[in-house]
Amino acid sequence: MKRRTYIAALGTVALSFAATPALASDAYPTKPVKIIVGFQAGGPTDVVARLVAKALQDELKGAFIVENRPGATSNIASEMVAAAPPDGHTLLLAAAPLAMNKFVFPKQKFDPITSFEPISKVSSAPGVFAVSPKLPVKTFQEFLKLTKQKPGELSYGTTGAGGTQHMATLRLEQLAGIQMLHVPYSGGSGVLNDLIAGVVDVAFMTSTGAMPNLEAGKVRPLAVAGPQRLPGIPDVPTFSEVGLPGMVSDSWNALLAPAGTPKHIIDKLAAAINKAVKSDEFKKTLIPQGAVLIGNSPEQFKTELRAEVAHWAEQFKKFNVEK
Structure with a gap:
């Protein structure tokens, strides 16, 4: 009996050691996380990025730092994140131009679909x-x-x-x-x-x-250029009200990681964003400015991003836009 008990104990210890590396590899974040923004500080995307950084820091108990890298209609930031190690410690807080820029910069060094792992669309305005x-x-x-x-x-x-x-x-x-x-x-x-x-x-x-x-x-x-008037400027009509119902335009913000970032990190970040958009801080900051809070899943955002890239392919051909 004693011998069997000893062998069983050894087995338990071996299993615990075998599990330890897996648990350690799932830890995130393990160092400060950079959230790269392709626009100037103080702009609408920067406003969202700083809300996101604080929410992720509070939820995931790590340092999340916003870094502004404006230029080339946000391409400088996108290229930087696309080339970063896929470990979840460099993220992109993107805006609508991510889906459009390949038609303006045909030589850009990344693709909006294949170079990133979509995490979640945060908001649109x-x-x-x-x-x-x-x-x-x-x-x-x-x-x-x-x-x-x-x-x-x-x-x-x-x-x-x-x-x-x-x-x-x-x-x-x-x-x-x-x-x-x-x-x-x-x-x-x-x-x-x-x-x-x-x-x-x-x-x-x-x-x-x-x-x-x-x-x-x-x-x-x-x-x-939205479906309804905005709370902050209630006297300003929508384009539908002035006779141009087809004039719709919005700008979204979303979080992405480099392609190849592990799924457990993507899912952890997406869950944190989904929780954040329900918070009072997000609501009181963004809703009065006309924003719609989203916080969708990686799969939903990926589907939307693919559809938007296809939409802009048609629009750029239609308007014959050149840089």
């Missing part, structure tokens, strides 16, 4: 069409009248050719039968500053991040 306070129009109808009187003279600012703002404005020109002059910038703050100053006449703003300036009247919002 509608575009708001705004004009400089120096432009003598107060309604969308007045803007249309002025633009048609001066075809090609009014200017619109964007964060670059092929970006969300640019494609939304091309869509608006098509639907409204107008023509304006495109002025690309390297970041959203440049667009906003020059819109306030009257250097450019109009621009699509993402409601998340731009709401304080919209509410304060530093720029004049004329229409919302």
